Amino acid sequence: MNQRRYDIDALRSVAMFLLIFYHLGISFTSVAPYIAFVQNKRFNDEIWVLLSVINSWRIPLVFLISGVALRLAFQKRTKIEIFKERLKILIVPYIFGSLTFGAASLAIAFTFYEGWSDEYLWLGVVTIFDGVHLWFLKNIFIYCIILIPFLNLISNKEAKETIFTKILNIPGGVFVFSIPVILEGHLLNVLQYQELVGYGRSYQEYANTSHGFLLGFIWFFLGILLVSQGEVFWESNKRNWKTHLFLGFALYFYRFFNNFEDGVSLDNRLISFESFNFIFLMLGLGAVYLNKDSAQLTYYKTAVYPVYIIHLPVQMAVMYFFASVNIHPIIKFPIALFLICFFSLTIYHAIKNIKPLRPLFGLRNK
Secondary structure: OOOOOHHHHHHHHHHHHHHHHHHHHHOOOOOHHHHOOOOOOOOOHHHHHHHHHHHOOHHHHHHHHHHHHHHHHHOOOOHHHHHHHHHHHHHHHHHHHHHHHHHHHHHHHHHHHHOOOHHHHHOHHHHHHHOHHHHHHHHHHHHHHHHHHHHHHHOOOOOOOOHHHHHHHOOOHHHHHHHHHHHHHHHHHHHOOOOOOOOOOOOOOOOOOHHHHHHHHHHHHHHHHHHOOOHHHHHHHHHHHHHHHHHHHHHHHHHHHOOOOOOOOOOHHHHHHHHHHHHHHHHHHHHHHHOOOOHHHHHHHHHHHHHHHHHHHHHHHHHHHHOOOOOOHHHHHHHHHHHHHHHHHHHHHHHOOOOOOHHHHOOOOO
16 A cells, blocks of 8 residues: 555546546537537537547546545545645645636636626636636545545555455455445436436536535545555456446447437436446556556656646637637647647646745645
8 A cells, every 4th residue: 555556646647638638529519608618610519429438437537536545645644634735735726726717718718709898807706616627626625524534444554354355356346336326326317307406417517516526425435445445456456447348338339329318328327337337447457557657657647737727728718719710620629639738738837846836736845
C-alpha cells in the first residue's frame, strides 16, 4: 500500500482528458445551445454514438479515482492533514475557477447567441453556486467531510484479510460491488419522472442533481473500500479486465442497436452495469499497462488538473471564432481539440511558476 500507484495518476489524466473531449463533442450536437455551449454551425447528432461510449462512466470514474486517492493519502497522513489538503486542492480551485473560468465560459456562450451585455460581468454570482464544469469538486469535498471521520474504520491499514478481500478472490466476486451501483440505477428508474422529487431525468445527468450526488458518493466510497484491500484488488483488476471489456461493449452495443431508446436500452440498471464494467476495464488496463513511472506521466499528472480548470472558456473562445468556418466536423473536431489543449497548456505554463497563483489551480507550492 505504501508503493505509489502510477496507474491511478495515469487514469486521473485520462479521465480529465475524456471530460475535455466530451465537452468539445457537445459543441457539435444539437444539445449545445441548451446548456450554454457554443455550437458548431454544422452540428451532427451522430457524434452521440461516440460520446455515448464514455458518457455512462466518465464522471463516475473521476469519483472512484478521487476515493482511491483519498485512501492512498491516508496511508501517510493524518485525518486532519488530509482534510486541510482537500480544502486546498478542491475548494480553493472551485471558488476561483467558478468565479473566473466558469463565468467566462458562460459569458462567451451567451455573447455568441445573444450578443454582449454588461450583466455578464455578474455571472460569478451564479457560477459560484453552480460550479459550471467544476461542479464535481464541490461534491468530492462533501464526500470527504462525510467519510474522513470514518477512514480508520474502513481503510484496513493493517492489510488484514477481510470479507471484501475474500469476495475479490472469488471468480467473478468483483461483480458483488456492482450491486449498490445497480440499486442506484433502480432508484433513478423509480424517481426520474417525478418532477416534485427532482432526483434526475437520465443516467448521464450528473451535474447538480441528487442522482449525480448519490452515484458519486457510491463510487467515491467504493474507491476507498476497494483500494483498502491492497494487492488483492489490483490483482482482481488484472485478472478480470477482459471480462469487463466484453460485458461493457456488449451492453453498449445492445443499446446502440436499439437506438439507445428501444427495448430496455433506457433502463438505468442496465446502463449502471455497463458503466461498472467500463470503469473496471479502465482499472484493469491501468494496472496491467500504466503502473510505471515516466517523464510524460510526471508532466501530465501535474498539468491535467489546471488544464481542465482552464479549458472550458478556451473551448468557448475557440468555437466562437471557429463555429462558422465551413470545414467538415470530422476535420474541424481534431483541429479544435488541438487548439483547446494547446492554448490551455500555454496558460498553464504561464501560471505554473507564479507562486501566488499555483494554489488557485490546485497546484501545491513546493
